[in-house]
Amino acid sequence: MSLTIIHNASLRTLNTFGIDAHAKRLIQVLDPAQLSQALEQARQDPALLVIGGGSNLLLTADFPGTVLHVCTKGRRIVADDGEQVIVEAQAGESWDAFVRWTLDQGLGGLENLALIPGSVGASPVQNIGAYGVELCERFESLRAIELASGREQQFSAEQCGFGYRDSVFKHAQAGRWLIASVRLRLERHPTLRLNYAELRDELLACGCGHPTPRDVADTVSAIRRRKLPDPAVLGNAGSFFKNPVVDSEVADQIAEREPGLVRWPDGSRSKLSAAWMIDRCGFKGRREGDAGVHAAHALVLVNHGKASGAQMLALARRIQAAVKTRFGVELEPEPLVV
Ligand SMILES: Cc1cc2nc3c(=O)[nH]c(=O)nc-3n(C[C@H](O)[C@H](O)[C@H](O)COP(=O)(O)OP(=O)(O)OC[C@H]3O[C@@H](n4cnc5c(N)ncnc54)[C@H](O)[C@@H]3O)c2cc1C
Incomplete structure (x- = not known):
């Protein structure tokens, strides 16, 4: 198989915002054995960007170097003691297809993360999370290749420095590694995580008093399909901003000025609802040309058609400025802004 x-190359179909940016060169890798060769080629360019499904990416201009599109496939059970099972997937596997495969193997642990768009390789980059579960809770290790040298390294959970929608691959190690494969620790008899009221209520409404992991995955998928815009219909990258985390004292001060502030206290820190603040600043449903904010989800920026990445970014900056002025809080984008 050749590269x-x-x-x-147009990247329009390779990012879920549907931004029509071009790359000087696009290399698609299908075979894990060709990753090193692809990197050797890519290294000839000074700029290199690794992408998977393009569902957490905002391209604000043409890319002046090589985009490496990781499409490598493969998944297997690595170890099984009858209770705990280590599974491995190559980076280019679709995340949701991988979740479904683990369910087919009778394994639980990833059901709450069903239907998150994108690839397995990107899942540790922002420690994907949904419905009360984060990837780091199931994470065993990953194998990465250093872009500059081709050297391989294994990363433990500790080395990945996971946080809320965060890891070292977004900061200290950003743009340094290609994640080639990921290993997760799953269970044959998992304890289901049903602390999300919406999930619990919907399971009960469907008559699922004693749900299986597959019931949970199906219900999560149904809720997501109902609530989130489908990027195939309306370009978006899911939540565009992270919920900011501030000292609880600061949260109390804001709440005094802004009654109804939605927040989730956690010890001395509090997570604030970015969606609530954006809504309060009047941006929910706003449209500036083809760049907009979803009418039902203030956290989701949408491309109504032909918005450029620069227009999407300008809208994001206006939202950040408005929230900063009114609440004194910085909103951090969740996707990689290129
Ligand atoms: C409708 C919608 C809903 C979403 N819901 C959620 C959600 O509930 N929870 C959540 O956490 N996220 C959510 N997201 C965001 C997105 O799905 C995840 O961040 C996903 O992991 C991105 O995968 P990707 O392959 O598309 O990454 P890309 O967008 O291709 O890349 C994202 C980042 O990862 C890097 N990267 C990609 N592949 C590799 C690799 N192999 N090695 C090294 N770096 C790599 C890129 O350089 C970039 O920095 C949602 C997105 C959409 C569009």
Whole structure:
């Protein structure tokens, strides 16, 4: 199998915002054995960007170097003691297809993370999370290749420095590694995580008093399909901003000025609802040309058609400025802004 190399390639179908940016060169890798060769080629360019499903990416201009699109496939059970099972997937596997495969193997642990768009390789980058579960809770290790040298390294959970929608791959180690494969620790008899009221209520409404992991995955998928815009219909990258975490004292001060502030206290810190603040600043449902904020989800920026990445970014900056002025809080984007 040879590498697919395309010059002056449109990236429109490779990012879920549907931004029509071009890359000087696009290399698609299907075979894990060709990753090193692809990196050697890519290294000839000074700029290199690794992408998977493009569902957490905002391209604000053409990319002046090589985009490496990781499409490597493969998944397997690595170890099984009858209770705990280690599974491994190559980076280019679709995350949701991988979750479904683990359910087919009779394994639980990933059901709450069903239907998150994107690839397995990107899942540790922002420690994907949904419905009360984060990837780091199931994480065993990953294998990465250093872009500059081709050297391979294994990362433990500790080395990944996972946090809320965060890891070292977004900060100290950003743009340094290609994640080639990921290992997770799953269970044959999992304790289901049903602390999310919406999930619990919907399971009960469906008559699922004693749900299986597959019931949970199906219900999570149904809720997500109902609530979130489908990028195939309306370009978006899911939540555009992280919920800011501040000292609880600061949260109390804001709540005094802004009754109804939605927040989740956690010890001395409090997570604030970015969606609530954006809504209060009047942005929910706003449209500036083809760049907009979803009418039902203030956290989701949408491309109504032909918005450029620069227009999407300008809207994001206006939202950040308005929230900063009114609440004194910085909103941090969740996707990689290129
Ligand atoms: C409708 C919608 C809903 C979403 N819901 C959620 C949600 O509930 N929870 C959540 O956490 N996220 C959510 N997201 C965001 C997104 O799905 C995740 O961040 C996902 O992990 C991104 O995967 P990707 O392959 O598309 O990454 P990309 O967008 O291709 O890349 C994202 C980042 O990862 C890097 N990267 C990608 N592949 C590799 C690799 N192999 N090695 C090294 N770096 C790599 C890129 O350089 C970039 O920095 C949602 C997105 C959408 C569009």
